[in-house]
Amino acid sequence: MEHLLETLTRRHFNSLLAATCAYCAAPAIPLSAAAAPAVPDGKFAHPGMLHSPPDLQRMRDAVAHRKEPTFAGFEVLRKHPLSQASYIGAGTHAEIGRNPTIGAGDFDRDSNAAYQCALMSAITRDLSFAKVAIGLLNAWASTLKQIGGADAVLCATLGGFKLVNAAELVRYTDAGWPVEDAERFGKLLRDVFLPVIDNFAPYANGNWDTAALKMMIASAIYLEDHALFDRALVYYRFGCGDGRISHYIYANGQCQESGRDQQHTQLGLAHMGDCCEMAWHQGLDLYSTLDNRLLLGFEYTARYELGEDVPFMPDLDKTGKYRHTVISPRSPLRPVFEQIYNHYVRRRGLAAPWTQRAAEKLRPEGAAFGADHTGFGTLLYSRATGADKTQVAAGAVPSGLHAGSTDAGIVLSVVPLASGAAATILRSQEGDSTVTVIARDAESTHIDRSAKPGMLYTYRVGSSLPATQRMGLPEFWQRHDPAHLGPANPASFDGAAYHLQAAGTTTPIDHGGACLMLHRAMTAGSTFTARLVPLIASQVVELGLGVLDSSAASLQLALLVSPRAQSERPTWSATVLQAQPNAAPMKVVNTQALAAPVVTWGRIVAPLWLRLSHTASTIHASLSNDGATWTELAEAGLAGEGMRVGMFLNSGMADLTTEVCFDNVGLTP
Numbered sequence: 095m096e097h098l099l100e101t102l103t104r105r106h107f108n109s110l111l112a113a114t115c116a117y118c119a120a121p122a123i124p125l126s127a128a129a130a131p132a133v134p135d136g137k138f139a140h141p142g143m144l145h146s147p148p149d150l151q152r153m154r155d156a157v158a159h160r161k162e163p164t165f166a167g168f169e170v171l172r173k174h175p176l177s178q179a180s181y182i183g184a185g186t187h188a189e190i191g192r193n194p195t196i197g198a199g200d201f202d203r204d205s206n207a208a209y210q211c212a213l214m215s216a217i218t219r220d221l222s223f224a225k226v227a228i229g230l231l232n233a234w235a236s237t238l239k240q241i242g243g244a245d246a247v248l249c250a251t252l253g254g255f256k257l258v259n260a261a262e263l264v265r266y267t268d269a270g271w272p273v274e275d276a277e278r279f280g281k282l283l284r285d286v287f288l289p290v291i292d293n294f295a296p297y298a299n300g301n302w303d304t305a306a307l308k309m310m311i312a313s314a315i316y317l318e319d320h321a322l323f324d325r326a327l328v329y330y331r332f333g334c335g336d337g338r339i340s341h342y343i344y345a346n347g348q349c350q351e352s353g354r355d356q357q358h359t360q361l362g363l364a365h366m367g368d369c370c371e372m373a374w375h376q377g378l379d380l381y382s383t384l385d386n387r388l389l390l391g392f393e394y395t396a397r398y399e400l401g402e403d404v405p406f407m408p409d410l411d412k413t414g415k416y417r418h419t420v421i422s423p424r425s426p427l428r429p430v431f432e433q434i435y436n437h438y439v440r441r442r443g444l445a446a447p448w449t450q451r452a453a454e455k456l457r458p459e460g461a462a463f464g465a466d467h468t469g470f471g472t473l474l475y476s477r478a479t480g481a482d483k484t485q486v487a488a489g490a491v492p493s494g495l496h497a498g499s500t501d502a503g504i505v506l507s508v509v510p511l512a513s514g515a516a517a518t519i520l521r522s523q524e525g526d527s528t529v530t531v532i533a534r535d536a537e538s539t540h541i542d543r544s545a546k547p548g549m550l551y552t553y554r555v556g557s558s559l560p561a562t563q564r565m566g567l568p569e570f571w572q573r574h575d576p577a578h579l580g581p582a583n584p585a586s587f588d589g590a591a592y593h594l595q596a597a598g599t600t601t602p603i604d605h606g607g608a609c610l611m612l613h614r615a616m617t618a619g620s621t622f623t624a625r626l627v628p629l630i631a632s633q634v635v636e637l638g639l640g641v642l643d644s645s646a647a648s649l650q651l652a653l654l655v656s657p658r659a660q661s662e663r664p665t666w667s668a669t670v671l672q673a674q675p676n677a678a679p680m681k682v683v684n685t686q687a688l689a690a691p692v693v694t695w696g697r698i699v700a701p702l703w704l705r706l707s708h709t710a711s712t713i714h715a716s717l718s719n720d721g722a723t724w725t726e727l728a729e730a731g732l733a734g735e736g737m738r739v740g741m742f743l744n745s746g747m748a749d750l751t752t753e754v755c756f757d758n759v760g761l762t763p
Contacts, residue, residue: 137489138315138323141266142375143259144368144468145216149375150267153217153473167458167473168217174461176203177210179222186233191243198249201238202465204230205253208260213470216267224269227260232275235282241290244663244695247298250290251305253465255368258283258312265316283313288322296335296631297413297697300350301358303337304365311372320493323376324559327494327509330369331383334631334753336412339366343387347394347404350411353418356399356425363391364430364467371433377490378509381437389446392434396448399427400455414634414747415662427452429459432471440477492517492555497563499586503543504563508555510538517555524550550589562589570614572738574646577608579744581751585612591627591757594637598744601636602652602671604679609649613642613740614761621707621762622739625721626655627755628698634660634746637754638668639704641713644736649673651730652680652742653704653715655688663696668704670715670728684728692719703758706739721758 139146156164171177184204187197208230215224234257241250261279264271291309295302307326314323329338336342342350342362351359366388373380381388398404398421406421431453438444453459453471462469494509508517516535521542522528533540536555545551545565552562564587567573573585579598586593596610616622624639634657641651652671657664666688671680691700703718713732716724739761745752 138318139376141262142315143262143312143372146375150216157217163457163472164476167470170458170460171470171473176207177214179226181207181226183230183233186237188237189240189242190249192245192249193243202253205256206465209256212260212263215269216263221269224264227264228271231261231279235279238286241286246290247295247302247306250287251309254287255309255312256465258316262316280317283317288313293629294329294335296629297633299416300336300342301362303335304362307337308365308368311369320559324494328496332496334629339383339387341412343391347390348406349391352421353409355422359395360428360430361466367433374512377512378493379512380509389438392449393446396452399424400451412631414632427456429456429469429471430467432459433475436475436477440479492558495555495558495561497553497561499563499565500583503541504545504565506540506553508538520554522552572613574611574613580610584610591755592759593753593755594741594743595751595753596743596745597747597749597751599746599748602649602654609742609744611640611740611742613738616708616737616739619708621705623705623760624741624756625758626702627757628700630698630754632745632752633657633664635752636746637743639706640742642738646738651713651732653706666693666698668717668727672730683730686727
């Protein structure tokens with residue numbers, strides 16, 4: 095069933111709508127009993143990122159008894175220069191960045207040292223190591239104010255992930271870190287790190303997206319933030335960018351970066367492994383997503399790196415920027431395989447012959463390059479067969495609930511519990527105060543076939559956070575898809591935002607274009623407003639607001655947002671286009687380059703408000719950064735009655751869809 099879900103894209107997590115009416119054929123439960131509390135009952139397990147209490151005890155026991163191969167892995171860590179109680183910090187900075195580089199090397203070095211010394215303290219119980227880690231955490235928490243540069247996401251996530259894991263360890267291993275210092279570090283995460291990764295990195299190769307994912311999951315655990323945790327879990331499985339698991343690892347095991355180079359491929363895979371390991375320690379089996387797709391990617395990559403041939407398909411990624419026709423040359427193995435081998439083979443009892451060979455070849459795994467990934471996997475992950483299958487699953491809360499509308503019904507997906515326990519699905523419907531049990535002992539994927547067209551439903555799995563989805567489109571809306579650019583369900587509404595999916599390369603400037611459009615009637619004197627959500631994978635996309643003629647056959651006017659040229663850092667612009675007689679190309683009325691805060695480093699990173707206002711026989715097109723202060727871009731005469739207005743999209747790629755999201759959509763009066 096999960097293969098069906100690969101055709102669905104991510105819905106923004108939405109907990110804004112109250113649960114309301116029930117499917118009356120099932121027993122009703124009072125809203126107060128089923129829908130409360132607003133957040134799950136379960137607490138996060140601590141320490142609960144890469145290392146759980148049983149993990150730490152396993153390492154302590156192995157070191158005390160010199161048990162191999164763990165002890166050899168410990169010796170690699172112990173002898174490393176950044177694992178020393180005598181370590182002196184490289185020096186803190188108020189601002190760090192990559193491309194251009196500002197203090198990033200110092201930050202990565204200190205982050206590695208903080209993590210490695212925190213590990214040494216947790217394993218040996220020698221608090222002199224913890225003192226080093228605490229000193230580094232406190233120094234950066236009191237100094238760092240900004241992370242910048244074109245590669246800010248990598249700067250925030252690589253060293254940042256090491257730093258937050260260090261904080262988790264010293265906070266929950268009786269290392270003597272004062273509560274106020276631990277809370278100040280949490281503020282650093284909120285104020286400095288999370289804004290950089292708020293929209294992941296869908297505009298880049300997948301190792302960026304996956305790095306942002308693991309940093310978001312780690313931060314959510316540290317901050318006890320269930321909504322943030324769920325948002326990352328949903329993006330891992332249904333996101334729009336290259337970091338979504340089915341976008342990064344294809345059905346044959348090939349990875350999005352396999353044609354780029356093997357070092358970045360292994361890096362992206364390692365980030366995904368860290369996401370899964372953290373989820374496991376919270377009692378969730380993210381590892382099994384898409385029939386263990388992560389293992390398939392590791393097996394493909396390890397097999398190729400060990401000298402065997404593998405199938406390769408020419409590939410264009412979700413950004414439209416990275417095209418590869420052949421697999422990249424082999425390169426050295428990175429120390430990333432022990433974690434995956436020990437989970438799938440030792441915990442799960444599955445076969446992973448190539449991953450096993452790679453792990454054995456590297457054993458004992460050493461440090462990563464810089465702060466790229468964790469390293470030291472032989473120490474961290476070596477375990478006995480069948481060990482700790484459910485040690486952290488007790489009390490786990492179902493998480494990452496996603497709802498997607500299809501012709502068959504609303505498809506619900508949740509990350510399964512590591513214990514294998516089944517879930518109870520609760521549903522409520524707009525307009526009532528009760529909720530209903532629609533399935534007991536449900537699998538991780540369930541189709542609500544009783545959902546009625548046009549109705550808005552809110553779902554929970556047990557005490558999970560809610561997911562909301564309408565079956566079909568709201569009243570008054572229609573879909574314009576003349577070239578069948580979208581998938582089977584190219585437009586949907588989750589109660590707060592409209593999601594459009596489409597392929598296509600025909601620009602609206604050419605005879606009105608063949609674009610997907612979601613539209614409704616525009617009355618005289620009305621104003622149509624929508625906010626573009628800055629989570630956009632395609633960097634060759636064309637999207638915006640448009641006005642159709644009364645027959646809904648072609649665009650008469652468009653407020654187009656698009657990059658001017660395909661490049662690593664394109665210039666984005668907003669252009670008003672108007673239809674011409676005799677099917678001539680649309681005329682450019684006016685164009686304006688988009689600047690900060692909406693666009694930085696050639697990427698849309700902040701919301702952009704768009705507006706079309708109808709006055710007499712004129713349409714006024716305007717832009718805003720905040721929805722309050724508007725700048726008129728152009729006005730154009732538009733005669734005729736019965737016009738229709740809405741949002742349009744094409745991906746800029748003939749055979750690949752992209753998704754865009756518009757919220758705050760409204761027509762007034």
